[in-house]
Amino acid sequence: MNALTRNEREAVARTVLELAVNNHPGVMSHVVGLFSRRAYNVEGILVMPVGDGATSRIWLQVNEDERLDQMVKQIEKLEDVLTVRRHGAEHEVFVRLEEFFR
Amino acid sequence: MSNRNRETLSGAEIVVRLLERQGIRALAGIPGGAILPIYDALSQSTQIHHVLARHEQGGGFMAQGMARATGLPAVCMASSGPGATNLLTAIADAKLDSIPLVAITGQVPRSLIGTDAFQEVDTYGLSIPVTKHNFLVDSAESLLEIIPRAFRIAASGRPGPVLVDIPKDVQNQRVEVDEWPAPGRAVEPPPADPTLVEQAAAMINEAARPILYLGGGVVHSGAAPAAVELAEKASLPTVMTLMALGAMPVDHPLSLGMLGMHGARCTNLALDECDLLIAVGARFDDRATGKVAGFCPQARIVHIDIDPSELDKIKAAHVGIAGDVLTVLEKLLPAVDRRSRATWLSRVGHLKASHPLRMPGIDDPRTPYGLIRAVADCLDDQATIATDVGQHQMWVAQAYPLRRPRQWLTSGGLGTMGFGVPAAIGAALAEPERTVVCFTGDGSILMNVQELVTAAEEDVNVKIVLMNNASLGLVLQQQTLFYGERIYASQFKGMPDFVRVAEGFGIAALDLDRETDPLSALSAALTARGPMLIHASIAISEQVLPMVPPGAANKEMIGG
Known part of the structure; x- marks a missing residue:
C-alpha cells in the first residue's frame, strides 16, 4: 500500500474497473501482475464468483493515471478476461464496503 | 477430425499424440525426473524427432529458430525446477519478439506442489510475465483442450509463447479418449474498421513527405510483398526495424534500411523531415525511435498493428488501425493513389548520397x-x-x-x-x-x-x-x-x-x-x-557507427 494519508487518497481521482473473468486459480495473478510489474498500485480489490461459478467478477479500484488506458488494453488482452468496463469513482461497490474498513 | 476408436491413454501419451496431430516433427528439450512420463511416450513416437539440447535455454532457442524460420509454433520441453527456470530466458525472448512457442514443462506431482519438493519451483507464477498465456494442468483429460488451445493462442493475433506446466501424476493419469480435438490453429483476427482504412489512405494520398516504417509484424503476418507493393505504388521511402529486415530487399530503390540507434544517417535524417509516418507492425521501440519527442517531430502518424495495446502506447496515432497487417494493407492498397513524389524522392536521394551508411573496410575480409x-x-x-x-x-x-x-x-x-x-x-x-x-x-x-x-x-x-x-x-x-x-x-x-x-x-x-x-x-x-x-x-577498436547516444534524439548521431 502506498503512503498517502486518507485526505490525500481522497484527493486522487479514482476509477473503478469491472472485469468478467474465467474463475480459476491463476486469473488473479494474471490481472494483478499487470499492475504490480508497472509499479501501479491497486487500491481496492473485490472478487466473487458469478452464477454457476464458471466465471467471476473482479472489481478493482485504481488511481487515475496516464497509464490507465494502456492498463485497460493490457487487461483486455488476457486470455481469461472476458470483458472490462470502466466506471467512475462514484460507483458504489467500494463505497458500500467502507464499513468493513473502519 | 474425430476418431471414434476409444483408447485408454496416459496424459503423457495424450500430449505426444496431440503434438503429432498438431504437425510437430521436431522439438528440442532435456528430460528430467518430472517430465519422464512424457519422454517415455515420446520414445514411442515415429513422427517426432527429439533434439537433445545441452541446456534448456539452448532447447528454447532451437524451438525459436524453428518458429522464426517457418512462422509456425515450435515446441520445447524441460523438466521441473531448474529445467523450467533455464527455459525462462528463451521464453521471455519469444515474448518480446512475438514468436509462437509452446513450452511444455514437467512439474512435481500435484500432491507435492507447495511442499518445496525436490526440483519444485512455481513455474506457473514465474512464467506469467514472460508468456502470452500459461497453464497449470490439473487433469489428463483437460490436456485435450489445453494443448490445442496453447497452439491456438501462440499462433493467433500477435504471436507469442505459451507455457504448459504438467504435474507428473497428470502425465501418468490414464483416461479414456474417444475423440480427438482439431489441432490448434491461428484464429482469424477481427476485421479492421474500414473508415479508418479510408482515412489512412487519404492521409497517405495527401502527404508530401511520407515514410513507411515496417516492423516485425510485417514478417509475422506474411505481409512483406504487400508492404513493398504499397511502397512502390505510393512511392514511399521505407525504413525497417531490426525485426523487419528482409521485408523489403535492402537494395530496393525505396529502402532506407534500418532506422534507429545504428541506422544510417540518411535514414534517421529522412525520418526527421517526414510529414507522415506509416507504421506497420512496428511498436516504436526505444532503440528505433531514440528520444520519442524528437522522433519524426513534424509527422502525422498512421499506425497499423494487430495488437490494439500498441496503438497510442508510445506515440499517439492520428489514425490507429487495429487489425492484421496483411489484411489491412490489402484493403489500403486500392485506396492509395499511384504517385511519383518526385520532389520527396529526390530529397531522400540527396540524403542517401550525402549521408550514406559508411562501411569502412568493406573490401577487406579482415574487417x-x-x-x-x-x-x-x-x-x-x-x-x-x-x-x-x-x-x-x-x-x-x-x-x-x-x-x-x-x-x-x-x-x-x-x-x-x-x-x-x-x-x-x-x-x-x-x-x-x-x-x-x-x-x-x-x-x-x-x-x-x-x-x-x-x-x-x-x-x-x-x-x-x-x-x-x-x-x-x-x-x-x-x-x-x-x-x-x-x-x-x-x-x-x-x-x-x-x-x-x-x-x-x-x-x-x-x-x-x-x-x-x-x-x-x-x-x-x-x-x-x-x-x-x-x-x-577483428580489431578491438572497431565501433558500430553511427550511434545515437542512449536517451538522445535520432538526429543526434555520433560518427558514421
Whole structure:
C-alpha cells in the first residue's frame, strides 16, 4: 500500500474497473501482475464468483493515471478476461464496503 | 477430425499424440525426473524427432529458430525446477519478439506442489510475465483442450509463447479418449474498421513527405510483398526495424534500411523531415525511435498493428488501425493513389548520397564489414542469417544484403546473448535445405557454447562466423564513448582457443587469421555441408557507427 494519508487518497481521482473473468486459480495473478510489474498500485480489490461459478467478477479500484488506458488494453488482452468496463469513482461497490474498513 | 476408436491413454501419451496431430516433427528439450512420463511416450513416437539440447535455454532457442524460420509454433520441453527456470530466458525472448512457442514443462506431482519438493519451483507464477498465456494442468483429460488451445493462442493475433506446466501424476493419469480435438490453429483476427482504412489512405494520398516504417509484424503476418507493393505504388521511402529486415530487399530503390540507434544517417535524417509516418507492425521501440519527442517531430502518424495495446502506447496515432497487417494493407492498397513524389524522392536521394551508411573496410575480409560482405558474396538469398547479440549483430544488420522475409533471425527485443547458435540449429532443423549462417561474437558464443555438440550430433548445416575482438564490444564501445574511456569488465583476459573448442565439440573449424587467401577459404567453408566454426579476429577498436547516444534524439548521431 502506498503512503498517502486518507485526505490525500481522497484527493486522487479514482476509477473503478469491472472485469468478467474465467474463475480459476491463476486469473488473479494474471490481472494483478499487470499492475504490480508497472509499479501501479491497486487500491481496492473485490472478487466473487458469478452464477454457476464458471466465471467471476473482479472489481478493482485504481488511481487515475496516464497509464490507465494502456492498463485497460493490457487487461483486455488476457486470455481469461472476458470483458472490462470502466466506471467512475462514484460507483458504489467500494463505497458500500467502507464499513468493513473502519 | 474425430476418431471414434476409444483408447485408454496416459496424459503423457495424450500430449505426444496431440503434438503429432498438431504437425510437430521436431522439438528440442532435456528430460528430467518430472517430465519422464512424457519422454517415455515420446520414445514411442515415429513422427517426432527429439533434439537433445545441452541446456534448456539452448532447447528454447532451437524451438525459436524453428518458429522464426517457418512462422509456425515450435515446441520445447524441460523438466521441473531448474529445467523450467533455464527455459525462462528463451521464453521471455519469444515474448518480446512475438514468436509462437509452446513450452511444455514437467512439474512435481500435484500432491507435492507447495511442499518445496525436490526440483519444485512455481513455474506457473514465474512464467506469467514472460508468456502470452500459461497453464497449470490439473487433469489428463483437460490436456485435450489445453494443448490445442496453447497452439491456438501462440499462433493467433500477435504471436507469442505459451507455457504448459504438467504435474507428473497428470502425465501418468490414464483416461479414456474417444475423440480427438482439431489441432490448434491461428484464429482469424477481427476485421479492421474500414473508415479508418479510408482515412489512412487519404492521409497517405495527401502527404508530401511520407515514410513507411515496417516492423516485425510485417514478417509475422506474411505481409512483406504487400508492404513493398504499397511502397512502390505510393512511392514511399521505407525504413525497417531490426525485426523487419528482409521485408523489403535492402537494395530496393525505396529502402532506407534500418532506422534507429545504428541506422544510417540518411535514414534517421529522412525520418526527421517526414510529414507522415506509416507504421506497420512496428511498436516504436526505444532503440528505433531514440528520444520519442524528437522522433519524426513534424509527422502525422498512421499506425497499423494487430495488437490494439500498441496503438497510442508510445506515440499517439492520428489514425490507429487495429487489425492484421496483411489484411489491412490489402484493403489500403486500392485506396492509395499511384504517385511519383518526385520532389520527396529526390530529397531522400540527396540524403542517401550525402549521408550514406559508411562501411569502412568493406573490401577487406579482415574487417567486420568486409567479412560480412565476403560471407554474403558466397551465398544467395536462400541462406538464412542468424546472429547473436552485440556489435557483430549491428554490423550484420547494417551490412548484410537481406532480401527475404524470415531470412533474418535475431534477438531484437530482449537482446539475448547466446541466442544465435541454438536458434541457427533450430532453423537448420526446420529447413535442412538451407545454409544457415550464425554470426556471433566471442562474448555471445560462450553463453550457449554447449550447443556446439548438439550441432555436431544433428549434423546441421550451420556455419558459425565468430568475430573475435576479445571483448564485450558494445559494452566497451559505450564505455569508450559515454563513460570517459573507463574500460571496465568488458575486456577478456583469458581467451579460449575457439578452433580447438569447436573441434573438441566435434565441429570442423577454420581460422581465417591463418589463411593467406581468406576469401577462398571462406568460400570453401560456406559451400561444404555440415556444421563449421569460422573464426576471425577483428580489431578491438572497431565501433558500430553511427550511434545515437542512449536517451538522445535520432538526429543526434555520433560518427558514421
